[in-house]
Amino acid sequence: MQLYFLYLLYFICRKCEARSSIFQIRYFKTSVACRNEVITVKTPAFAESVTEGDVRWEKAVGDSVKEDEVVCEIETDKTSVQVPSPAAGVIEELLVPDGEKVEGGQALFKLRKGAVAAQAAEAPAAAVVAAPPPPHDAATTPSPAPSAVGPIPTTMPPVPPVPGAAIFVKMNRMRLRIAQRLKEAQNTCAMLTTFNEVDMSNISELRKAYKDAFLKKHNIKLGFMSAFVKASAYALMEQPAVNGVIDDTTKEIVYRDYVDISVAVATPKGLVVPVIRGVEGMNFADIEKTINELGEKARKNELAVEDMDGGTFTISNGGVFGSMFGTPIINPPQSAILGMHGIFERPVAIEGKVEIRPMMYVALTYDHRLIDGREAVTFLRKIKTVVEDPRVLLLDM
Numbered sequence: 001m002q003l004y005f006l007y008l009l010y011f012i013c014r015k016c017e018a019r020s021s022i023f024q025i026r027y028f029k030t031s032v033a034c035r036n037e038v039i040t041v042k043t044p045a046f047a048e049s050v051t052e053g054d055v056r057w058e059k060a061v062g063d064s065v066k067e068d069e070v071v072c073e074i075e076t077d078k079t080s081v082q083v084p085s086p087a088a089g090v091i092e093e094l095l096v097p098d099g100e101k102v103e104g105g106q107a108l109f110k111l112r113k114g115a116v117a118a119q120a121a122e123a124p125a126a127a128v129v130a131a132p133p134p135p136h137d138a139a140t141t142p143s144p145a146p147s148a149v150g151p152i153p154t155t156m157p158p159v160p161p162v163p164g165a166a167i168f169v170k171m172n173r174m175r176l177r178i179a180q181r182l183k184e185a186q187n188t189c190a191m192l193t194t195f196n197e198v199d200m201s202n203i204s205e206l207r208k209a210y211k212d213a214f215l216k217k218h219n220i221k222l223g224f225m226s227a228f229v230k231a232s233a234y235a236l237m238e239q240p241a242v243n244g245v246i247d248d249t250t251k252e253i254v255y256r257d258y259v260d261i262s263v264a265v266a267t268p269k270g271l272v273v274p275v276i277r278g279v280e281g282m283n284f285a286d287i288e289k290t291i292n293e294l295g296e297k298a299r300k301n302e303l304a305v306e307d308m309d310g311g312t313f314t315i316s317n318g319g320v321f322g323s324m325f326g327t328p329i330i331n332p333p334q335s336a337i338l339g340m341h342g343i344f345e346r347p348v349a350i351e352g353k354v355e356i357r358p359m360m361y362v363a364l365t366y367d368h369r370l371i372d373g374r375e376a377v378t379f380l381r382k383i384k385t386v387v388e389d390p391r392v393l394l395l396d397m
């Protein structure tokens, strides 16, 4: 718990830092008497656990930018950090080549404030010229746009990649780090997976009955994820080993009296695992809201490193892609991960009769060095019990 407060404090301090840097930028803006002043923009400070990243430029020399428009992205091991322009102007010089490594505080690019690029001013007129539909054969033979009145090019255009040939793409830092962590888990943990299946009839009915009222009151959709997150928190408090971790350096087992659940979210750059903190004290609405906020941040590529630090357990939902069955890999330094899957109608035996029920397979991969089979199986059965009959939560059984 103490750690948690320290974390909070650290977070608040970081917020203050961010605010003071905004203040500095504003100060620059208001103090400028002459226009066309050139300023050097530096790499922002990263979070503590990150020291460097690779630059990917979104703008080129001569491009006009608005205030706060993203000029480049810096891919760190955990996320990408967007670098906005502190003011409107024109990019004068890029001080780091594309793909190159930068550290916090390093000079990134020069910006001529207030200026407007020549091409940018001509662009609207050019667009009008280009607007009429091209002659009928233009579709098959692409010709330069009629508006291209610039100098005749003296170099050959770049050769397009030959279809079918192997292409070599540099692994971005996030992909590298994901690869490294997954192998680390396989090399360190004694991983084992146990399975169960969940009858989703009751929770589906509950959702159907209350989804409109829930949406109206909380302004958020009621999904199945909250039930599994809540059930996991419940089961983790009962089986502390699943929520604990082996500290390999001190040969100690670290148990936690709080539950922070990482939720795996797929993004175009790779899998990210933002953390829902203090789940043991949350209700369904809190959980749905938090998942929604984190998912939104992930889609907009705005997740900060702090959003992904320090989970004690992970839930991965392969069901969103229609997976029936799979074995997840532990997200280190954790000791277990729950895999949710798709809900499919299947015949099941209920009191000696075959019935069709909406069923989901669930999997728990765990580190057998720390967690025994009995604990893992009991843990997964608890999740099954809670999701199948959510009244269990209400009565704290």
Ligand SMILES: *[C@@H]1O[C@H](CO)[C@@H](O)[C@H](O)[C@H]1NC(C)=O
Residues within 6 Å of the ligand: 199, 201, 202, 388, 389
């Ligand atoms: C669904 O809830 C009912 C009570 O409403 C309970 O009797 C039943 O066992 C639950 N279904 C499952 C599959 O657990």
